[in-house]
Amino acid sequence: MTRLSRFRILLALPAVGLIFVFMILPITNMVDMSFRTTGTTGPFGDAYTLGHYNRILGDGYYWGVLLRSLVTAAMVTLLCLIVSYPIAWHLSKARGTKAVVLYACIASPLMTGVLVRNFGWMIIVALNGPLNEVLLAFGIIERPLRLLFTQGLVILALVHVFIPFMVLPINNALRNISPTLTEAAASMGATRLDILRDVILPLSFPGIYPGVILVYVLAVAAYVTPALLGGQMVSYMPTLIISELTGTFQWPLGSAMAIVLSLSSLGVVILFTAMTWKMMERSRA
Amino acid sequence: MTSSATTFANQRSVSFGFALLIVVLYIFLLAPLVAIVGSSFTQSLLIEFPPKGLSLRWYVEFFSRHDLVSGLIMSLRIGMITAIVTTVIAVMAGLAGRTLRGRLSGWFQVGMALPLLVPELLTAVGLLFFLYEIDLGKTVVGLQMGHILMSFPYAYVSISAALRQVPSSLEEASASMGATGWQTFRLVILPLVMPGVAMGAIFAFINSFDLYTISLLLKPLGGNTLPLALFDFLTYEFKPTAAAAATISIVLSLIGVALVQKLVGLQRAF
């Protein structure tokens, strides 16, 4: 078998090549790009400079946008967790046909593009859209709310986009918790709230952790939703980066911004991991 | 939880409140899709939900719009090629990954999933410059490579999971009966992992069909994918044609969901 295995490892070459050539090289290249001077004839110059980083880190405007991106993503992640947890809990209890239907309800939005789903929200929150009509009919509001192009809508739509990413890992973690643990806790006098706090939440952490990380990283770098639903008033890092790249062709500055954004979200991920390390160590079965 | 009706006090009223919450959350989850599909059938000139009347006029309108139709064709073509290419290299990579053990195997899995783990924006920006430098900037080939890269992990994850289910003793048994490596693959492994391979292809296709950010940065001159065309359309004319276009995309994803359920079951797939 050994001679055969040595040959078989070569089968990975196309995939490794694809990822190396079209991902590792380009990102390395981008790091290089972020230190290039602004070009006079092309999108970048030949000389190297720290100027773009100085500019981003020295300018209150960029700090503001970066902070908004990081904070918005954190809010999206938190809301997403709160909304997804009951769904995941409910899903983890479902069996048979009911489970299939629920999985389909979660997978269908997941497999529909972000743009399409955001467009759906445009229809729902339109001035004469169903949401305003329902609110008016119940007398909750007196005149239609203008929700399109608000930060609130961006957050709502992002939460919606990422729910499946949060629900699925938490569901899998919850399914791995033995039901006798709940019964054991109950026999010791625990109420439902005690059990949720002391048993279910800690033991579902191996699902919460990847869900939170994935949603946060994706939310920080989300472009489509703020671009389509956020309007012109509020800038997020990704929209700023893309306009630098495609509008003004500031490739080095755009690269530096993308790297700053990625490193800061990586920083948040590391911070979160460090804060929850102990919990993770214990809850890993 | 019907089986533990007495474990806690006032179980029933709490269950009712929880059931209500779940219904509201699923409405939230499905509302955008329902709104799009519903409003695509309207008779009126405005995007409205619930739709006014029932008609297919916006589908007719969609298919008469050159920009949208060419976007659809472009997306279908790129998606198809992406599905085929990623599936083939993912099967190969999966077979290679099977021979690895322990920590090395873990790193290999992570490496293969990299395009999924690194934000799309970062990869897209990097590729934009890189393709420009190797003279593939603003070409269909460049865009195609971007899609293959971004969709590869989806194919790989499904296919390698299917391959893991095949015990290596089957390969040894096949070899002991005189089969060559290729014969073993063709006659033993492939038939067993076919559902997983098909699912990988579906995921890769749908992911490619939905990609936006990378397509925006890498789009070839004069060529648009359907999401790009739809975005432009939405910014300039907010008409039910967009709902018709989006519905086509939703139908594709529903077909995908149904196929995945049929092939391996949604619960195992996710």
Next chain:
Amino acid sequence: MATVEVTGLQKRYQDFLALDGVSLKAKTGQLISLLGPSGCGKSTTLRCLAGFLEPNGGDILVDGESIVSTPANRRGFGVVFQDYALFPHMTVAENVGYGLRLKRLPKGEIATRVYDVMKLVRLDGLDRRLPKEISGGQQQRVALARALVLQPRLLLLDEPLANLDARLRDEVRWLIRDVQQQSGITAFYVTHDQSEAMAMSDMVAVMKAGRVAQFATPREIYQKPTERYVADFTGEANFLPVSQVTGTGEGSYRIVVAGTDLEVTGVPDIPIGWDAELLLRPESLSLVAPDAGTFRGRVTKSAFLGAALHCEITLDDGDVLRLAADPNEQVSAEGKVGVAIDRSHAWLMPKVAP
């Protein structure tokens, strides 16, 4: 410290009747085993007692008070699960102290009580470990300590030894019995292992298809089963078909078995004409000279097992008996032998209880 009375307990799942009128009684400090094959309703009964299942009918009285509508978390019973159900993210001490923490006892008191109970189950020194870092037998003892530390009125054990290997099973079994007797807690013990049930219990309930087939002391269950099902489940047994059953008094009969007339004791009031059998445990039979003993036959199989010689004897009329002979006995295949029976251990019973 409680008396328990279960009356006519019923549990229905759609069309399936999991419990069909289970009735049991436990005096203070008794250990009651629920014995039976899987699906007989023994775990369902225990789960109704614990409050994890709501019965559809019948009642459970603890110290004379009905508890069926009391939720599980207010019953104050200790439960030990087959899979131990230790919280994997809590240390051993945290697991044991969890119930005390819920009662908001002061930290110092929790620590003392945890320490005491851990000593009782011989787990001292393991308090900082996580469940995955200790052995199966130790995990089982943590589960026991966790149930005991709350000084429950009732201790419920669901196949607590099923996941242990044979050596540990013996050790933990005695520990459970010791601790239960020392603390005088009434306990219910679910098992499918008859030797476990026999060794540990004050009373055994043999269950069959959602009913209690027999509820009696281990000795009675073994020696005086009410039907073949009970005898079969409680150990090796020979059943010989009988004819011409005539009652000669309360629980005594004259029968004809394998062509021989016998006076035996048996289940009282077997209806006339009811299908009955003679139960002969292997240890109540012995090999004798071919012309002595009650039955005559030949050895058709024998196996030397060290402590005993297991023989299969085919009687002249075709019935087959298994017995454990003296290992020093010399038997030859197809050799003619006589079989003597210890009359006091022969037991006449119905094939199926009327």
